[in-house]
Amino acid sequence: MSDIVLGVGASHSTLMNTHWDQVVHTDRAEAFRAALGTARQRIADARPDIVVIVGSNHFRGFWLDLIPAFTVGVGEVDAAGEAGTPKGPQRTDPAFAQALAADLVEAGTEVAISARLQIDHGQSHAIQYLLDGLDLPVVPLVVNVFARPLPTPARCVELGENLAAAVKRTAGDRRVVVIASGGLSHQLPWPSDWTDPHGDDEAFLVDAWINGRGEWERFDKRRREIIVAAQATIFPEFDRMFLDDLEHGNLRRYAAMTADELEAAAGNGGQELRTWLVMAAALGFVPGTTLAYAPMPEWLTGMGVAVLDPSGDGR
Template identity: 70%
Template sequence: MTAIVLGVGASHSTLMNTHWEKVVDTARAEAFRDSLDEVNRRLKELRPDVAIIVGSNHFRGFWLDLIPPFTLGVGEVVASGESGTPKGPQKTDPVFANDLATYLVEAGSEVAISARLQIDHGQSHAIQYLLTDLDIPVVPLVINVFAPPLPTLERCAQLGRRLAEAIEAHADGRTVAVIASGGLSHQLPWPSNWADPQDDDEKFMVDAWLNGRGEWERFDKRRREIILAAQPCLFEDFDRRFLADLEAGRLEDYLRLSTAELEEIAGNGGQELRTWLVMAAALGFAPGSTLCYSPMPEWLTGMGVGVIEPNTAGDTT
């Protein structure tokens, strides 16, 4: 039997790599970095055999010509390497990944598969900071969180529950860490409707999203400029409430929210919290622990880290 040894939720931002010197209150940034280090220490102690990284993709591996709701990397995994994140082929376990995909599809949770998946910082940030010095394969599970219509939060939770079943059904005795990368609240300067861009920047973004396949780097400089010019928009009250609900084992309550409602209370970047809900569902929505919350306007994001221990799964007392 295969077992989940730890569930992790962690925010990501490439500005952590490129704009550390612009942080005004370094204590907030250091607290977040230290919490990533703490997760890395825990994972080194647990020594999982594989890490499933549930994350997003910021139009470096997926494009408007084809975006499935859920995609599992079952073969080669190549990181794009933008902004100081890992670059190039990553260690993988195609047999295990394909077994997961087969179980999920047969259980009724259709996932697309990719035998050559390009990931970006939506997952490689976790590889860089959480899996440091851990020579283990990764299985990326990419959730569409940026190109509406998005999968409902309930569908994401269903995927997480069946992912846990798929892991348990794999009878080779290996251990697994389930890592969610993304969130917390933030607002990206992206068009709210890719079919109706409102200005030159939005038209450029849509062009990049539609025509970037195989040449995303051609668009990246101006993309970066647009993002860096954005005004921070964080929802700190929401972030703290979300993490408190993680601690109380109440993240299942968020499944009633629509895509529009989640964006209203957490920004369009808050749609990445689907990844946390997949992870929490895989851990039975058990109570967890918050390691850190650092509102980081310099990085445009509310940065948080939380964990769920599997030995509490199913115990809501």
């Protein structure tokens, strides 16, 4: 029987890699980066055998020709390497991943599978900062958080609970860490409804989402320009409330929110908090510890790091 021994939630932003020299709130940025280092040490101390990374895909591995609600990478995993994130094949454990996917389907959570999955910074940012030097196999679990209709937060909680049960039923004696990558609040310059883009930039992005398969690099320069030029929109009060609920084991209450309610409270980028709900549910919503919160307009995002430890070791 395998066990989940630690959960970690961490925001991601490729601007952390490419725009560090433009940071004004240096103390906040350094506190966030230090917290990533602390979380990485907590992962190392937990002595995991494998890591499940729950994250989104920013239209580099999935496009609107086919975009499942949930997908498990069960074979080869290749990182896109955009904006200074890891690039190339990642270490995996296909047998373990396939067993998880089969168990999830049997439990009623119909995940898609990919035997050749391309991930982007929705998972590789975590690999870069939280698994640096640890050489651990990863199982990507991709949640659709950008192309409506989105899986409901309640469905994401169910996924996390079924993931925990699947890990326990998986043969072997593996120690598993679950990482949630994404959030906190932010507003991306993307159309909220891909069927109704407004303006040339949104129309371009929808074109990239529909036609990017196999050639996402062709769209990436202008896409990057659109993102870098965006006006930062962060909701610190929401972020602090969310992290306070995490610390008190109350994240289950967000399962009742709709996609529209979540976007109104935390921006369209706040839809990524579904990944935190999956992770927290997999940890049984045990009270967690916030390691850092840094509202970073330079990175367009409220950046947070937190740890959930089922052993009760808050440290």
